[in-house]
Amino acid sequence: MKKVLLAFLMTALPLPFLMGQNLISNPTFSNSGQDWGNFGATGFNAFFGQSDASLFADQPGNTGGVFQQGINGTAGNSYEFSLDSVFIESNWDADLTIKIEFYEGDDSTLISEASSVLDVSGILGDFGVPGGSISATAPANTTFVRPVVLFDNVQLPGLTPSSSGFLFDVSLSQIPEPSTYALLLGVAGTCLVIQRRIESRR
Known part of the structure; x- marks a missing residue:
């Protein structure tokens, strides 16, 4: 699950955002x-x-x-x-x-x-x-x-x-400042909630 979330973040967020312009x-x-x-x-x-x-x-x-x-x-x-x-x-x-x-x-x-x-x-x-x-x-x-x-x-x-x-x-x-990492964690948490909802409906 963690690997799936990481892959999602890497594809969903632009590289300049992750690396810094x-x-x-x-x-x-x-x-x-x-x-x-x-x-x-x-x-x-x-x-x-x-x-x-x-x-x-x-x-x-x-x-x-x-x-x-x-x-x-x-x-x-x-x-x-x-x-x-x-x-x-x-x-x-x-x-x-x-x-x-x-x-x-x-x-x-x-x-x-x-x-x-x-x-x-x-x-x-x-x-x-x-x-x-x-x-x-x-x-x-x-x-x-x-x-x-x-x-x-x-x-x-x-x-x-x-x-x-x-x-x-x-x-x-x-x-990247701490707020950037907080945003990444927030996105990861949202992905986890969505994934659990999908699994509960199967």
Whole structure:
């Protein structure tokens, strides 16, 4: 019975409802990174036949990142930022950091941030794999949420090939709130009542 109810919920409710809508505009960096900002040794290219955000960690002293402004956020809501598809080349030797930053209404006054240096040692040389994620709850006075990916602390002794990183697809989603789970339980309960009524009439 539980499996039947679960199958019903998965087919009756749209996937964006269950997973959370991607709040990022142009998450695949098409049109030369339209809607994105960048700084340092980065760029928007299509080296592998698909659009990417390129992180050139191929020389000592290089640093840089990409970010997106103008994403509405709400205080008290939780958000998850994920690198859904990346290619970190085999000689990568730098820190790769993802951040969620929270801003006031001017989208320039930083309230707080959450950051994580990702361990990418297990995916070096793998193409189109997940790169990691981070989640955080928006503090009071939050109006905008900003996803950021950056690199620094390059350790290479000199110009080295195959030491850059490429982002193909990213996502920023609001993590479902308790009310969402309550709704799911309510739907499941309704399904159970209907199923029992059907069985009682047999």
